[in-house]
Amino acid sequence: MSLLTADVMDWVGRSFSFVSDPISLSEARRFVAASGDDNPLYALPAPGEPAEAETPVPPMLYYAITRPLAPSDDFVEDGTVAEHRPLVGTGQTMGGSVEMEWLEPLSLGDQLHGTRTLVSLNEKSGRKRDFVIAEWVTEYRDRDGRLLVRERYEQILF
Protein backbone atom coordinates (compact mmCIF):
# COMPACT_ATOMS: atom_id res chain seq x y z
CA MET A 1 0.00 0.00 0.00
CA SER A 2 1.36 3.40 -0.93
CA LEU A 3 2.49 5.74 1.81
CA LEU A 4 1.18 8.61 -0.29
CA THR A 5 -2.45 8.65 0.70
CA ALA A 6 -4.80 11.37 -0.49
CA ASP A 7 -4.54 13.07 2.91
CA VAL A 8 -0.76 13.06 2.68
CA MET A 9 -0.71 14.33 -0.91
CA ASP A 10 -3.03 17.13 0.10
CA TRP A 11 -0.03 18.68 1.84
CA VAL A 12 1.78 19.45 -1.40
CA GLY A 13 1.77 23.20 -2.00
CA ARG A 14 0.98 24.09 1.61
CA SER A 15 2.95 26.95 3.13
CA PHE A 16 3.33 28.22 6.64
CA SER A 17 5.08 31.19 8.14
CA PHE A 18 7.04 31.68 11.31
CA VAL A 19 9.09 34.36 13.04
CA SER A 20 12.23 33.83 15.09
CA ASP A 21 13.40 35.70 18.13
CA PRO A 22 16.23 38.11 17.32
CA ILE A 23 19.60 36.32 17.21
CA SER A 24 20.95 36.73 20.71
CA LEU A 25 24.51 36.80 21.94
CA SER A 26 23.70 33.76 24.04
CA GLU A 27 22.43 31.73 21.05
CA ALA A 28 25.47 32.72 19.03
CA ARG A 29 27.89 31.87 21.84
CA ARG A 30 26.23 28.47 22.32
CA PHE A 31 26.48 27.66 18.62
CA VAL A 32 30.11 28.73 18.28
CA ALA A 33 31.14 26.70 21.33
CA ALA A 34 29.20 23.62 20.27
CA SER A 35 30.28 23.63 16.63
CA GLY A 36 33.97 23.72 17.51
CA ASP A 37 34.51 26.28 14.74
CA ASP A 38 36.28 29.25 16.35
CA ASN A 39 36.42 31.33 13.16
CA PRO A 40 37.69 34.81 14.16
CA LEU A 41 35.07 36.32 11.86
CA TYR A 42 32.54 35.30 14.49
CA ALA A 43 34.52 36.52 17.48
CA LEU A 44 31.90 37.41 20.06
CA PRO A 45 32.40 39.85 22.91
CA ALA A 46 33.54 38.41 26.22
CA PRO A 47 30.81 37.83 28.82
CA GLY A 48 29.76 41.16 30.28
CA GLU A 49 31.11 43.13 27.33
CA PRO A 50 28.63 44.88 25.02
CA ALA A 51 28.12 43.49 21.53
CA GLU A 52 28.80 45.76 18.58
CA ALA A 53 26.04 46.35 16.06
CA GLU A 54 26.40 44.22 12.95
CA THR A 55 28.45 41.57 14.76
CA PRO A 56 28.47 38.68 12.28
CA VAL A 57 27.38 35.24 13.44
CA PRO A 58 27.90 31.75 11.95
CA PRO A 59 25.75 31.23 8.87
CA MET A 60 24.18 28.00 10.10
CA LEU A 61 22.79 29.79 13.15
CA TYR A 62 19.71 30.76 11.12
CA TYR A 63 18.64 27.13 11.31
CA ALA A 64 18.99 26.94 15.07
CA ILE A 65 16.96 30.01 15.90
CA THR A 66 14.05 29.10 13.64
CA ARG A 67 13.38 25.62 15.01
CA PRO A 68 10.32 25.49 17.23
CA LEU A 69 10.66 25.47 21.00
CA ALA A 70 7.61 23.28 21.45
CA PRO A 71 6.00 21.82 24.58
CA SER A 72 6.49 18.10 25.27
CA ASP A 73 3.04 17.17 24.02
CA ASP A 74 4.01 18.30 20.51
CA PHE A 75 6.88 15.79 20.25
CA VAL A 76 6.48 12.36 18.71
CA GLU A 77 8.29 9.14 19.58
CA ASP A 78 11.48 9.88 17.66
CA GLY A 79 12.03 13.19 19.46
CA THR A 80 10.92 15.47 16.65
CA VAL A 81 8.08 17.98 16.61
CA ALA A 82 5.18 16.71 14.56
CA GLU A 83 3.69 20.05 13.59
CA HIS A 84 3.75 21.30 10.01
CA ARG A 85 4.48 18.03 8.26
CA PRO A 86 2.39 15.21 6.84
CA LEU A 87 2.35 12.14 9.08
CA VAL A 88 3.58 9.27 6.93
CA GLY A 89 3.87 5.63 8.05
CA THR A 90 5.12 5.48 11.65
CA GLY A 91 5.30 9.27 11.80
CA GLN A 92 9.09 9.25 12.09
CA THR A 93 11.41 11.55 10.21
CA MET A 94 15.07 12.16 9.52
CA GLY A 95 17.04 14.67 7.50
CA GLY A 96 18.04 14.22 3.88
CA SER A 97 20.04 16.54 1.66
CA VAL A 98 20.08 20.27 2.32
CA GLU A 99 20.93 23.33 0.24
CA MET A 100 21.39 26.73 1.84
CA GLU A 101 22.20 30.04 0.24
CA TRP A 102 23.09 33.12 2.26
CA LEU A 103 22.38 36.25 0.26
CA GLU A 104 23.76 38.37 3.07
CA PRO A 105 25.66 37.50 6.23
CA LEU A 106 23.68 37.16 9.44
CA SER A 107 24.31 39.42 12.41
CA LEU A 108 23.39 39.59 16.06
CA GLY A 109 19.89 40.99 16.43
CA ASP A 110 18.62 39.77 13.08
CA GLN A 111 15.06 38.52 13.31
CA LEU A 112 14.06 36.04 10.65
CA HIS A 113 10.64 35.78 9.07
CA GLY A 114 10.35 32.43 7.33
CA THR A 115 7.94 31.04 4.78
CA ARG A 116 8.18 27.29 4.23
CA THR A 117 6.45 25.54 1.35
CA LEU A 118 6.10 21.83 0.69
CA VAL A 119 7.07 21.52 -2.96
CA SER A 120 6.76 17.78 -3.54
CA LEU A 121 6.30 14.34 -2.00
CA ASN A 122 7.91 11.30 -3.62
CA GLU A 123 7.78 7.71 -2.43
CA LYS A 124 10.97 5.62 -2.57
CA SER A 125 11.88 2.04 -1.74
CA GLY A 126 14.88 1.53 0.51
CA ARG A 127 16.70 -1.57 1.70
CA LYS A 128 14.94 -1.53 5.06
CA ARG A 129 11.66 0.19 4.29
CA ASP A 130 9.65 2.34 1.95
CA PHE A 131 9.81 6.03 2.69
CA VAL A 132 8.74 9.40 1.37
CA ILE A 133 10.95 12.36 0.51
CA ALA A 134 9.30 15.68 1.29
CA GLU A 135 10.98 18.59 -0.46
CA TRP A 136 10.61 21.89 1.41
CA VAL A 137 11.65 25.32 0.19
CA THR A 138 12.04 28.04 2.80
CA GLU A 139 12.83 31.72 2.44
CA TYR A 140 14.06 33.70 5.42
CA ARG A 141 13.69 37.48 5.34
CA ASP A 142 14.64 40.22 7.77
CA ARG A 143 12.24 42.69 9.37
CA ASP A 144 12.36 44.85 6.24
CA GLY A 145 11.51 41.98 3.93
CA ARG A 146 15.03 41.55 2.51
CA LEU A 147 15.78 37.97 1.55
CA LEU A 148 18.69 36.72 3.70
CA VAL A 149 18.62 32.93 3.38
CA ARG A 150 17.13 30.51 0.90
CA GLU A 151 16.91 26.82 1.82
CA ARG A 152 15.89 23.61 0.08
CA TYR A 153 15.56 20.66 2.44
CA GLU A 154 14.71 17.02 1.87
CA GLN A 155 12.89 15.51 4.80
CA ILE A 156 12.66 11.73 4.90
CA LEU A 157 9.33 10.46 6.28
CA PHE A 158 8.65 6.80 7.12
Add this chain to the structure above:
Amino acid sequence: MSKYYSENALAFATTRVGDRLATLEKRPNEVDVVRFCAAIRNFHRFHYDRSFTAEQGIPGIIVPGFLIGNWCIEAVSRAFRPGTEISSLKFRNSKVAPVGDDYIVLGEVSSVIKTEPRAVFCSLEVKRQATGELVTTGLVGIRQSTSREGN
Protein backbone atom coordinates in the same frame (compact mmCIF):
# COMPACT_ATOMS: atom_id res chain seq x y z
CA MET B 1 47.26 35.89 10.34
CA SER B 2 45.33 34.01 13.01
CA LYS B 3 46.32 30.40 13.73
CA TYR B 4 42.75 29.54 12.74
CA TYR B 5 43.76 29.53 9.09
CA SER B 6 45.58 26.70 7.38
CA GLU B 7 49.26 26.91 6.64
CA ASN B 8 49.54 28.01 3.02
CA ALA B 9 45.92 29.18 3.10
CA LEU B 10 44.51 29.86 -0.35
CA ALA B 11 43.89 33.36 -1.71
CA PHE B 12 40.36 34.00 -2.88
CA ALA B 13 41.48 36.19 -5.79
CA THR B 14 43.95 33.73 -7.28
CA THR B 15 42.75 30.26 -6.33
CA ARG B 16 42.23 27.82 -9.17
CA VAL B 17 40.18 24.72 -9.81
CA GLY B 18 41.97 21.74 -8.32
CA ASP B 19 43.59 23.61 -5.42
CA ARG B 20 43.42 21.31 -2.41
CA LEU B 21 42.07 22.39 0.96
CA ALA B 22 43.93 21.45 4.12
CA THR B 23 42.40 18.30 5.59
CA LEU B 24 40.21 18.83 8.66
CA GLU B 25 40.14 16.06 11.25
CA LYS B 26 37.26 15.50 13.67
CA ARG B 27 36.51 13.00 16.43
CA PRO B 28 33.11 13.88 17.85
CA ASN B 29 32.13 12.35 21.18
CA GLU B 30 28.71 12.08 22.79
CA VAL B 31 29.10 15.34 24.67
CA ASP B 32 29.93 17.16 21.42
CA VAL B 33 26.81 15.73 19.81
CA VAL B 34 24.49 16.64 22.67
CA ARG B 35 25.93 20.17 22.88
CA PHE B 36 25.49 20.73 19.16
CA CYS B 37 21.97 19.32 19.16
CA ALA B 38 21.06 21.64 22.04
CA ALA B 39 22.51 24.58 20.12
CA ILE B 40 20.33 23.86 17.08
CA ARG B 41 17.29 22.61 19.04
CA ASN B 42 17.50 19.11 17.58
CA PHE B 43 16.08 16.52 19.96
CA HIS B 44 15.96 13.51 17.64
CA ARG B 45 16.66 10.30 19.58
CA PHE B 46 19.27 9.34 16.99
CA HIS B 47 21.62 11.67 18.79
CA TYR B 48 21.40 10.49 22.41
CA ASP B 49 19.33 7.28 22.77
CA ARG B 50 21.26 4.07 22.05
CA SER B 51 18.23 1.83 22.55
CA PHE B 52 16.34 3.84 19.93
CA THR B 53 19.14 3.66 17.38
CA ALA B 54 19.55 -0.07 18.06
CA GLU B 55 15.84 -0.57 17.27
CA GLN B 56 16.50 1.18 13.97
CA GLY B 57 19.45 -1.10 13.24
CA ILE B 58 21.97 1.69 13.71
CA PRO B 59 25.15 1.09 15.73
CA GLY B 60 25.34 3.74 18.43
CA ILE B 61 24.75 7.47 18.61
CA ILE B 62 24.74 9.35 15.31
CA VAL B 63 26.56 12.58 14.59
CA PRO B 64 23.93 15.10 13.39
CA GLY B 65 24.04 15.90 9.69
CA PHE B 66 24.07 19.62 10.36
CA LEU B 67 27.25 19.26 12.44
CA ILE B 68 28.90 17.47 9.54
CA GLY B 69 27.60 20.20 7.23
CA ASN B 70 29.22 22.72 9.54
CA TRP B 71 32.51 20.80 9.31
CA CYS B 72 32.35 21.45 5.56
CA ILE B 73 31.92 25.17 6.25
CA GLU B 74 34.79 25.07 8.75
CA ALA B 75 37.12 23.26 6.35
CA VAL B 76 36.58 25.95 3.71
CA SER B 77 36.75 28.83 6.20
CA ARG B 78 40.13 27.60 7.46
CA ALA B 79 41.47 26.96 3.97
CA PHE B 80 41.13 30.52 2.67
CA ARG B 81 42.92 33.62 3.90
CA PRO B 82 40.88 36.26 5.77
CA GLY B 83 38.43 38.24 3.68
CA THR B 84 35.89 35.67 2.55
CA GLU B 85 32.50 34.60 3.82
CA ILE B 86 30.26 31.60 3.22
CA SER B 87 27.61 32.12 0.55
CA SER B 88 26.20 28.61 0.16
CA LEU B 89 26.29 25.07 1.47
CA LYS B 90 24.88 21.92 -0.02
CA PHE B 91 25.36 18.56 1.64
CA ARG B 92 24.04 15.04 1.48
CA ASN B 93 24.67 12.34 4.08
CA SER B 94 25.02 8.99 2.34
CA LYS B 95 25.87 6.93 5.46
CA VAL B 96 25.24 7.37 9.14
CA ALA B 97 28.23 8.71 11.05
CA PRO B 98 28.53 7.03 14.46
CA VAL B 99 30.05 8.83 17.44
CA GLY B 100 33.49 7.59 18.41
CA ASP B 101 34.91 7.28 14.91
CA ASP B 102 37.52 9.61 13.49
CA TYR B 103 36.47 11.62 10.46
CA ILE B 104 38.39 13.57 7.87
CA VAL B 105 37.05 16.36 5.69
CA LEU B 106 38.78 16.48 2.31
CA GLY B 107 38.17 19.21 -0.23
CA GLU B 108 39.29 21.00 -3.31
CA VAL B 109 38.30 24.03 -5.34
CA SER B 110 35.82 22.73 -7.91
CA SER B 111 34.80 25.90 -9.71
CA VAL B 112 35.70 29.57 -9.86
CA ILE B 113 33.27 32.19 -11.13
CA LYS B 114 35.52 34.91 -12.52
CA THR B 115 32.84 37.40 -13.51
CA GLU B 116 31.76 39.84 -10.81
CA PRO B 117 30.68 39.06 -8.22
CA ARG B 118 33.50 36.54 -8.09
CA ALA B 119 32.68 33.27 -6.35
CA VAL B 120 34.56 30.10 -5.49
CA PHE B 121 33.02 26.68 -4.90
CA CYS B 122 34.71 23.83 -3.07
CA SER B 123 33.70 20.17 -3.23
CA LEU B 124 34.07 18.24 -0.01
CA GLU B 125 34.01 14.65 1.12
CA VAL B 126 33.66 13.59 4.73
CA LYS B 127 35.05 10.09 5.32
CA ARG B 128 35.53 7.69 8.19
CA GLN B 129 39.26 7.84 8.69
CA ALA B 130 39.73 4.16 9.51
CA THR B 131 37.91 2.74 6.52
CA GLY B 132 37.80 5.58 4.02
CA GLU B 133 34.04 5.13 3.82
CA LEU B 134 32.29 8.21 2.45
CA VAL B 135 29.61 9.53 4.81
CA THR B 136 28.86 13.00 3.41
CA THR B 137 29.45 14.97 0.25
CA GLY B 138 29.31 18.74 0.33
CA LEU B 139 29.63 21.83 -1.83
CA VAL B 140 30.51 25.14 -0.19
CA GLY B 141 30.46 28.52 -1.92
CA ILE B 142 32.40 31.57 -0.74
CA ARG B 143 32.54 35.23 -1.77
CA GLN B 144 34.47 38.32 -0.81
CA SER B 145 33.51 39.29 2.73
CA THR B 146 30.87 41.95 3.06
CA SER B 147 30.78 42.10 6.85
CA ARG B 148 32.91 44.30 9.10
CA GLU B 149 36.61 43.88 8.33
CA GLY B 150 36.23 40.43 6.80
CA ASN B 151 37.65 37.37 8.50
